[in-house]
Amino acid sequence: MKRRLLDWLACPACRGAIALTRAVPDAGDIREGELACGHCGVRYPITRGIPRLVPPALAAAVRATVERFGYEWTRFAELRPEYEAQLLGWMAPVGRDAFVGQRVLDAGCGKGRHLRLASAFGAKEVIGVDLGLAVDVAAQNTADLDNVHVVQGDLTRPPLRRESLDLIYSIGVLHHLPEPEAGFRALSPLLVPGGRFVAWLYAREGNGWVLALVDPARRLTSRLPLPFVSGLAWVVAVPLWIALRVFYAPARTRPRLARALPYVSYLTDLVPFPFREVHSIAFDHLLAPVAHYMARARVERAFVEGGLTLESLRWHHANSWAASGRRVG
Ligand SMILES: C[S@@+](CC[C@H](N)C(=O)[O-])C[C@H]1O[C@@H](n2cnc3c(N)ncnc32)[C@H](O)[C@@H]1O
Structure with missing residues (x-):
């Protein structure tokens, strides 16, 4: 955390001003430490360089x-x-x-x-x-x-x-x-x-x-465990990926094909992305x-x-x- 970030921080509980009460410096920045609200006294840690308010x-x-x-x-x-x-x-x-x-x-x-x-x-x-x-x-x-x-x-x-x-x-x-x-x-x-x-x-x-x-x-x-949902998203992403390559990529230059496809504006935008990103997007929608x-x-x-x-x-x-x-x- 850079010291000048203190100028922006406020207590999420009472909106009071935040002060730095302990700091372990690391090349000028603060790697570990503690912040405290000057108004309500609640303390917040800084860990791995991030203030956790x-x-x-x-x-x-x-x-x-x-x-x-x-x-x-x-x-x-x-x-x-x-x-x-x-x-x-x-x-x-x-x-x-x-x-x-x-x-x-x-x-x-x-x-x-x-x-x-x-x-x-x-x-x-x-x-x-x-x-x-x-x-x-x-x-x-x-x-x-x-x-x-x-x-x-x-x-x-x-x-x-x-x-x-x-x-x-x-x-x-x-x-x-x-x-x-x-x-x-x-x-x-x-x-x-x-x-x-x-x-x-x-x-x-x-x-x-x-x-x-x-x-x-x-x-x-x-509600399901995340590794399972990620696997499920992978299964969903495979046919989606094939549809992107087979239909949506050519639809970018063929207006008649584009008119026949659902979600054409959204899905043609995904054509440039690799499979991994399409997997991540499917996962995002399911989690x-x-x-x-x-x-x-x-x-x-x-x-x-x-x-x-x-x-x-x-x-x-x-x-x-x-x-x-x-x-x-
Ligand atoms: C779909 S992600 C979008 C992340 C980013 N804006 C992007 O486009 O890559 C939604 C993000 O909102 C965050 N989020 C949801 N509720 C929040 C909250 N109450 N306070 C802060 N962040 C929240 C999640 O942790 C998640 O990282």
Whole structure:
């Protein structure tokens, strides 16, 4: 942990200021140590270079969600060059320019694949927050970047100071909260007035097959042991991979074939990925205990509830929402 990260940290329990009470330095950074809230006195450890500001009581569904994603990101830890175009697709019309010189939060950073990109896009400082052990993978994946910080914490009780950020983006996360609106309400006050909020979310609209087949399967598989679910995802990924090669790859240049295929926009986007990534995506869809497929009106309401104006709500790949707006000034 870099010492200047203290300027951003706040107690997740009472929002009091956080002080460093013990530190084992490692080349200027803090490898092991302890933080304490100056207001309520709760202490939080720093281990393996990561401040762990985890609230004491977590709901069972939240704990299961982040433990299961932690397993996924530990197993599929690698970063791929295709992630850049994918992130820009999820965020558009907000582009890489929006990062330049900004203090940025990746809300639910997973293995940290977008932290490196945010840094490369010119962010001043980037903080990745995740509640699971994915943070250890994110920290390893960004260890060489001086302007990237990783914090373990809950997005609904964020361990960060109010009005300390210019841009928050959250990719594929808020729909996994028990109540996605709680995430919008908790994160928005971290932005300065006029600060930007970007979220990519599963849509209800356009996901008929997923709602009929994948979602009921997920309700079962999210209770099963993870190595088994990973094996099951591999079995699902094999025919999907064959379909990507046989149908969706040629469909990129054959409009008549494209019109005949389901989920064509989404699945042609997966064509450049190797089998391992397709396996990881199938696994991701089967492991989560909570997944909300959000109707357009619900996304609009979540922005209003969060005190955010909605500037763009784009139906991405005709099965998800790329939503962006600003904190009301
Ligand atoms: C589908 S993954 C997306 C990760 C990352 N945004 C990406 O696109 O690679 C969802 C992530 O949200 C995290 N998450 C879920 N609930 C959370 C919470 N209450 N607080 C913080 N992180 C949470 C999970 O641990 C997981 O890493």
